[in-house]
Amino acid sequence: MDNIEIVSADLDRIEHQNALLSLMDLYARDPMQGGEPLPANVLDELIPELRKHPAKMIWLAYRGAEAVGFTVCFLGFSTFAARPLINIHDISVRADCRGLGVGKLLMETIEAKARELRCCKITLEVREDNDVARGLYRKLGFDRSNLGAQKIPMEFWQKKL
Numbered sequence: 001m002d003n004i005e006i007v008s009a010d011l012d013r014i015e016h017q018n019a020l021l022s023l024m025d026l027y028a029r030d031p032m033q034g035g036e037p038l039p040a041n042v043l044d045e046l047i048p049e050l051r052k053h054p055a056k057m058i059w060l061a062y063r064g065a066e067a068v069g070f071t072v073c074f075l076g077f078s079t080f081a082a083r084p085l086i087n088i089h090d091i092s093v094r095a096d097c098r099g100l101g102v103g104k105l106l107m108e109t110i111e112a113k114a115r116e117l118r119c120c121k122i123t124l125e126v127r128e129d130n131d132v133a134r135g136l137y138r139k140l141g142f143d144r145s146n147l148g149a150q151k152i153p154m155e156f157w158q159k160k161l
Helices: 014-029 040-052 102-116 131-139
Strands: 004-008 056-063 066-078 083-093 121-124
Touching: 004 102, 014 040, 014 056, 014 066, 014 083, 056 102, 066 102, 083 102, 102 121, 102 131
Parallel strands: 083 121
Antiparallel strands: 004 056, 056 066, 066 083
């Protein structure tokens, strides 16, 4: 973890905008994310739309002067706990910097913010076949969501519009 610094992204700074767009595109091109570059319209709209979102939290990981990882999170709310929560929407580390502890530092930054905000939990999605990410998340105390005394597993569902 030598020389790794986590900074809160300032989307008014062009260097942070460029770092996020570049890292997001690398993330999209990863086989775990579909292996396709981000469409041009997404690259054009991402920063302006994120700027408008009041509940965003974005961190960039730098190794020296180079951006090597990022996370995009959103503040939500748990009605069952009557407290806020943080959802990790995206988290990625450049392939050539994996194994250096960057992901762990990003996760620790998110947890520190969640504790500061008195969040009841941190949520995320992970592919069932992403053993590396699942290993890190388990090591940091995450596990599959379940509900009730019977611990019924929950699934993440979606309807694309």
